[in-house]
Structures are given as C-alpha cells and as structure tokens.
Amino acid sequence: VIARSRQIVADDERFRGLYISEQDVDALMKEPFGHPRWLRNHHDDNATVYLDTYQNIAKCISKKEEESRKHGITLRLSLLRERFGLESFDIDALLICLAGEIDLRYERLYAYLQDDVTKKRPCIDLVLNLLVSSPRERLSKREHFAPTSPLIRHRLLEYVEDTSTPKPSLLATYLKIDDRITAYLLGSDELDARLNQFSRTIDCQRNFSSLIIEQQLKNRMQGLLQKWPDTNGSVLYLQGPYGVGKQPLAEALCSQLGLSMLVINLDGILCDDHVACQSLLELIYREARLDNYAIFFKGIDQLTEEHSRALLDAFIATFNERPSLTFLSADSQWKHLSQLQRFPLLVIDVPLPDAQQRANVWQQALLANQIQYEQRELIQLASKYKLTPGKITEAAGTASRLAHWHDAKMAEISLKELHEACRLHSNQKLSELARKIPPKYRWRDIVLPQDRLEQLRDICHFVKYRSRVYEEWGFDHKLALGKGLNVLFAGPSGTGKTMAADIIAGELGLDLYKIDLSTVVSKYIGETEKNLSRIFSEAETSNAILFFDEADSLFGKRSEVKDAHDRYANIETGYLLQRMEEYEGIVILATNLRKNIDEAFVRRLHATIDFPFPDEVDRRNIWERIWPESTPRASGLDLDMMAKRFEITGGNIRNIALAAAFLAADDTDEVNMVHI
Structure with missing residues (x-):
C-alpha cells in the first residue's frame, strides 16, 4: 500500500x-x-x-x-x-x-x-x-x-x-x-445452510453388539476393519428393506473408525438442472472433506431417470470427487450400480432378522410402551408379519395409539391392535395392482366336507409355525426356494373358493389381495412378466396373501409351440411359477375348470383343494347359515325343500337370500317362502 x-x-x-x-x-x-x-x-x-x-x-x-x-x-x-x-x-x-x-x-x-x-x-x-x-x-x-x-x-x-x-x-x-x-x-461447525433441507450429521456411537442383524454379518463387518484398514475412497453398497438396519450398521462401522457421518437424503434434493445438481453434490463432498465425515447416501435406488435425470447424471459424473468412506443405501437393487464398478465397491446384503430376533425387537418395543406379551405370542406375530426392526418399532407406537383411541382409560394393546398396526406398516402399494379384500367371514360361515376344512386349517398352521420349522428345526438350510406355500383352489363358481381365502386371511390377521389373472395377461410380449414382477415385488414387503383368480387363463394346458405367441405364453407361465417359488408368503390360485389346468403345473404346487358342488345336506347347511341372526324370518321357511329341489351352489344361495331380504323389506316385516 x-x-x-x-x-x-x-x-x-x-x-x-x-x-x-x-x-x-x-x-x-x-x-x-x-x-x-x-x-x-x-x-x-x-x-x-x-x-x-x-x-x-x-x-x-x-x-x-x-x-x-x-x-x-x-x-x-x-x-x-x-x-x-x-x-x-x-x-x-x-x-x-x-x-x-x-x-x-x-x-x-x-x-x-x-x-x-x-x-x-x-x-x-x-x-x-x-x-x-x-x-x-x-x-x-x-x-x-x-x-x-x-x-x-x-x-x-x-x-x-x-x-x-x-x-x-x-x-x-x-x-x-x-x-x-x-x-x-472462525470456529463454526454448523452444516452448510445450503445442505440443511436434505442433510444431517450423526456423531456415531453405536457398536456392533447392539445391532439387530445376523451374527455372520457382524463378524464379516468386523473382519472388514482388520483386512481393509484404509477405507478412504471405499464404497459400501448396503441393500435391504426399509428399517432392516442399514444405517445403524454404517454407524457402527464409522464408530470403529472414529468417523462421524453425513447423511444425505437423495429424495430431498430437488433440482432439474445439471449444473445446480452438480453444485449441490460438490458442496456435499466439500462438507465431508471439511469435517472428515463418512457420507451416507440414503435411497440411492430411487435415483433414476424418472426421479431426476439431471441429478443422476451429476451424481455419476462427480462421484470421483467423494473424499472418504461412502455408503450407498438401497431398499432394492439400483439399476445404475454397474456404472460405479470402476470404484472400490463392495455390495453388502443386509437381510431381515429371523423370527426370534424380530420377536425380541417386539418385546423391547412393547416394553417401551409398558406392555408385556409372552415370547410364544411374539414369535407367532413375528412369523406372520415379516417386518424389519425399524417397522416393528413404528408398529408398536401405532398399536399404542390405536389402543388409546379404542379405550382411553385402559389403553392396553391387544393382539387385534398389534395385527392392525402390522398391516398398516406393511407395504400398501399392492393396492395399486390388486384389489384388497377386507376379511369378514369366519369358519362357521363356510360349508365344506370335513377333510377340505382340515386342509384349509393346515394352511393356517403353515404360517403360525413357519419360524419353528424353518429356523428352529433347520429346514431353512435345506431349501433354497419354495419356502412359501402355493395352493390351488379348484371348483365350480360359487363353491366357496374366495370365501375360504377370506377366512384364512382373517384367521391369520393378514391382508388378502385378489388379482384377476385375465387382466394381468397381456397380448404384448413382455408385458405379462412386467405386471407379475410388479405384483410380487410389492407383495414381498406387504405381508399379504395373494389370491389369483381365473388361473386357467395362464395355466391352461400347453399346446405344441407353433409360433412366437405359443412360445411366449409358455415363458409367461414359467415366469409366474418362478416368482411363486421365490415368494415366501401364501399364494392361492383359483380356477373354475380344474381339467383345463396342466398337470405339470399342478405337480409344482404344494397342495390342491377341490371345492365340490354341494350335495343336499351341504345345501341345507348353507341355507341355514346364510341368514344373519338379526334378519326376521317366517317360521314356515321350508329350507329342506329348497335344498332338495334346487341344486345350486352356495354363491347362488347367497344371492337368492339377499334378493329375498330386499323383497321382504319392501313387502312385510319378515322373509317368507314367497320372497324366496
């Protein structure tokens, strides 16, 4: 100067x-x-x-x-x-x-x-x-x-x-x-204000012993620290359903390394301009470098062209700028992961804890709400609903609020409220692809031969005792696929197939989704598989029973392959069987025409239950049970004559009874034979 x-x-x-x-x-x-x-x-x-x-x-x-x-x-x-x-x-x-x-x-x-x-x-x-x-x-x-x-x-x-x-x-x-x-x-440790809407920092204090994950995964992660001491620039891709513990796992690893973590919610980055997206990512990497953070990108599988092409391109283009250990968290496979293979990438699957571990989470979550259940009941609850630890904690809170809503004085969480909370916290997206049927029938409502009723009860036993057989008794290690239950309901229309599925869902406290296969099957090559893929992908986290009606539209007897259409029809059938074998829940196929189903497909199912046309005795029982207790009926109703004279199914009997009730409501105060 x-x-x-x-x-x-x-x-x-x-x-x-x-x-x-x-x-x-x-x-x-x-x-x-x-x-x-x-x-x-x-x-x-x-x-x-x-x-x-x-x-x-x-x-x-x-x-x-x-x-x-x-x-x-x-x-x-x-x-x-x-x-x-x-x-x-x-x-x-x-x-x-x-x-x-x-x-x-x-x-x-x-x-x-x-x-x-x-x-x-x-x-x-x-x-x-x-x-x-x-x-x-x-x-x-x-x-x-x-x-x-x-x-x-x-x-x-x-x-x-x-x-x-x-x-x-x-x-x-x-x-x-x-x-x-x-x-x-000048001494400030405040996060850059431009990142506040989608970022937060975590001072990692977790240890591996506190994690609710399988022991083998814990051992591998701890071994990783010994064999991979220099983690700078390393990329860990953590894949598993929401709430399974991906972020706690990353926190435990960072705690061992003496690192804090910068969590980035990619859904919160709203920009459709490449330059703006790149600028935000540069600020993220600078913040991580500034305070020596590990970076945890949350929801990487949602980063697609449909979400934001600009953000996707900017993310891949700037990924080399990341300064330190980076975690990519995904609920499902990210289709662009291959573009990061040139980096030191390790893919880690974080599986759902077993039923015993989930029951322990239930116990801790309920104790936090001052509620205690027997371990046996909690294991059955965990077997029915494959919820992640995160969702179990959320469901316990929801059940507590439901209990206060139902009875503010007692506020005790019943099994009914636990089941309702579990259904609420299961994936609800399946409703976009199938029709949800609220269970309303009970065992007393259905009329079937005794052996058929026993078969239906066996389906319920499968769900109730699945964890004991597969996990405690070790059958889980003997089966790669086929851990679900695939059943065929065959019989004429109106014989009780849908009612039976409804009863099973109500008995187990599970949601029932009905899919009409005739609407799923498409004449366009590849569309049928795409529709089925969406259904099963959503069902995996829905804890639901899948009920496929009109199964013969896809499982009809195979004919000789004469053209491309025949060949792709067989491919569609094979694809459905494959997804059924991979699905670990209950899949029920229903058909009115048993003879039209290819025997090769029937042999790959776990059970076939035939719903016979009701005989006179069964028709008499149906006529008796069809009336609600509050429905006024004349003393002269000749139900024996109706059962003997009219050879019809239970579905027809239900329709007749309902029509008679409306006629009676308009005519007299009770249902009589004239109305029927």
Whole structure:
C-alpha cells in the first residue's frame, strides 16, 4: 500500500481511476512484464521496516503453530491445508480474501490498490501482485486460480461476477471466500445452510453388539476393519428393506473408525438442472472433506431417470470427487450400480432378522410402551408379519395409539391392535395392482366336507409355525426356494373358493389381495412378466396373501409351440411359477375348470383343494347359515325343500337370500317362502 501511494501518476487527482492519461500509458509501457507498478524503482526505508515486521510476525505465527501441535491442538487453517491439499500460496490467497470478511478496512485498501473505489474485492491480478515478485512465479501461480485448482474446484474461493465486465479474463476476475469456509475458519461447525433441507450429521456411537442383524454379518463387518484398514475412497453398497438396519450398521462401522457421518437424503434434493445438481453434490463432498465425515447416501435406488435425470447424471459424473468412506443405501437393487464398478465397491446384503430376533425387537418395543406379551405370542406375530426392526418399532407406537383411541382409560394393546398396526406398516402399494379384500367371514360361515376344512386349517398352521420349522428345526438350510406355500383352489363358481381365502386371511390377521389373472395377461410380449414382477415385488414387503383368480387363463394346458405367441405364453407361465417359488408368503390360485389346468403345473404346487358342488345336506347347511341372526324370518321357511329341489351352489344361495331380504323389506316385516 505504501509503495502504491508513491507511484500515482495521474495528472489530476480528481479524475484518477476515471480515465487513462498519456503519462499512465508511458509508465505502463516502461513497466517490466509481470511486475506491479508500485514496485518500480521503489526504495523506501519505511517499507523495509514494514517488511521486517512482517517477517517477524510470520516467524511468531510459525512458532505458535508448532506449540499448538505439541499440545495436541490442530488449527483449522492447518486442517484446511491438509484436507484440501493446499500449498502455502493457497493459504495466503485465502487469507487475503478472508481479511475483507473480518475487517471492512481491507475493502477500501483493495479498492485503493486496484485504483477503483467500486472494486472492493481482490481480483486474481491483485492477489498475484501481493504474493509473488517474479514474472516466472506469477505465471506458475496463475494456475492456482484455474477452475480445476483445489481453491476453486472445492469451492473454497468463488469467482465473483462483475456486471461491468461480462466475460473478464482470469486475472481480472474477482474472488470471494465461501461463507461456509469463513465460518469454519472462525470456529463454526454448523452444516452448510445450503445442505440443511436434505442433510444431517450423526456423531456415531453405536457398536456392533447392539445391532439387530445376523451374527455372520457382524463378524464379516468386523473382519472388514482388520483386512481393509484404509477405507478412504471405499464404497459400501448396503441393500435391504426399509428399517432392516442399514444405517445403524454404517454407524457402527464409522464408530470403529472414529468417523462421524453425513447423511444425505437423495429424495430431498430437488433440482432439474445439471449444473445446480452438480453444485449441490460438490458442496456435499466439500462438507465431508471439511469435517472428515463418512457420507451416507440414503435411497440411492430411487435415483433414476424418472426421479431426476439431471441429478443422476451429476451424481455419476462427480462421484470421483467423494473424499472418504461412502455408503450407498438401497431398499432394492439400483439399476445404475454397474456404472460405479470402476470404484472400490463392495455390495453388502443386509437381510431381515429371523423370527426370534424380530420377536425380541417386539418385546423391547412393547416394553417401551409398558406392555408385556409372552415370547410364544411374539414369535407367532413375528412369523406372520415379516417386518424389519425399524417397522416393528413404528408398529408398536401405532398399536399404542390405536389402543388409546379404542379405550382411553385402559389403553392396553391387544393382539387385534398389534395385527392392525402390522398391516398398516406393511407395504400398501399392492393396492395399486390388486384389489384388497377386507376379511369378514369366519369358519362357521363356510360349508365344506370335513377333510377340505382340515386342509384349509393346515394352511393356517403353515404360517403360525413357519419360524419353528424353518429356523428352529433347520429346514431353512435345506431349501433354497419354495419356502412359501402355493395352493390351488379348484371348483365350480360359487363353491366357496374366495370365501375360504377370506377366512384364512382373517384367521391369520393378514391382508388378502385378489388379482384377476385375465387382466394381468397381456397380448404384448413382455408385458405379462412386467405386471407379475410388479405384483410380487410389492407383495414381498406387504405381508399379504395373494389370491389369483381365473388361473386357467395362464395355466391352461400347453399346446405344441407353433409360433412366437405359443412360445411366449409358455415363458409367461414359467415366469409366474418362478416368482411363486421365490415368494415366501401364501399364494392361492383359483380356477373354475380344474381339467383345463396342466398337470405339470399342478405337480409344482404344494397342495390342491377341490371345492365340490354341494350335495343336499351341504345345501341345507348353507341355507341355514346364510341368514344373519338379526334378519326376521317366517317360521314356515321350508329350507329342506329348497335344498332338495334346487341344486345350486352356495354363491347362488347367497344371492337368492339377499334378493329375498330386499323383497321382504319392501313387502312385510319378515322373509317368507314367497320372497324366496
């Protein structure tokens, strides 16, 4: 500043900075290349004193830095240098820009040095003039302000737009230190405000022993720490259903590594511009580098072209910029994962805990609500509803609120409320693909031969004791597929197939979804498989019984393959069988035409239950049970005659009884034979 004040050459102080005089031009022509004007022929005793003072201060600062290191104190400026790979020149450039954020006097000084009162921020040319003295060094240091340099690439310094010069040269570009970097250097640990809507930080304190995951996975993760000590840049892809414990697993790993975690909810990043998306991702990576965070990207499987093409492209393009250990969390397979294979990627499946572990979670969640159940009841509940630990905790809270709603005084959680809460926290998206049938029938409502009733009860036993057979008795290790139950209901229309499925769902407390296969099957190649895939994918987390009506539309007897249509029809059938074998719940197929079903398919099902046309005795029982207790009936109803004379199914009997009731409501106060 002193040197600059000695070298003013304008003719008239009143117009300095407003025009370029001939004397200025002459002086500029005589300047050596790359030298600041105010250093020309400059000999000033005061300047020498100031320079000596500067050097003494620099030595004092270095000494204090050394003392801080000896006492285990790490200065933020030193951390910034280390984590962003900065040089001493970069630090000095940062400090020049930081000065104006701390003391406004520097704005006037920078304007004075740049010969323009409106230029209150330092331009790159000024920074170079202040920090370098030789033309060669000036050219080399110029690259420190290029877009690819650490200062600019990591957004430590920003280019400031000058409205008076739309496209300035690099040297004429003005600089500003980023607000988050200023706050960090001044001692703030607050997250960058631009990330608040979709980010949060976690001080990881979990340990592996507290995790509700299978022991084998715990052992592997702990072994990973020993065999993979340098995790910088590593990518762990954690895949498993919502609430299974992916984030707690990542927290436990970070706790062992002494890292905190920056959690990013990708659904919360709302941008449809590639540049804006890239800017946000750069801020995320800078924040992680700034405070040495591991990054946890939540919901990576939702990052698709449909969600945001711009964000997807920006994510893949900038992924190489991530500074440290990175977790990608997904409920299902991410179709773009292959594009990250060039990075040190490890895919980890986080499975659903077994029924015993889920029962333990239920016990803890209910105890938190001051409710206690026997372990046997909780294991049966866990077997029926394959909820993740996260969803179990949520369901327990929902059950408590339902109990208060039903009886505010007692507020005791009953099994009915637990079942209702479980259904509410199961995946409800299946309703978009199938019709949900609320259970309303009971065992007393259905009339079937005794052996058929026993077969239906066996289906319920399968669900109730599944965990004992598969997990406690070890059959889980003997079967790769086929852990669900696939049953065929065959019989004429109206013989009770849908009612039986309804009763089973009600007995087990599960949702029942009816899918009409005739609407699923498409004439367009590949569409049938796509429809079935969506149904089974949603059903896996719905804890529901799937009831496929009109099964013969897909399982009809195979004919000789004569054209492409026949070949793809067989492919569709095979695909349905494959998905049925993979599904671990109950699948019921219903058909009115048993003889039309290919025997090869029937043999691959676990059971076939025939619903016979009711004989006279069964018809008499149906006529008796069809009437609600509150329905007024004449004493002269001859139900024996109706059963003997009319050979009809239970469905027809129900329709007749309902029609008679409406006739009676319009005519008299009770149902009589005339109405029937």
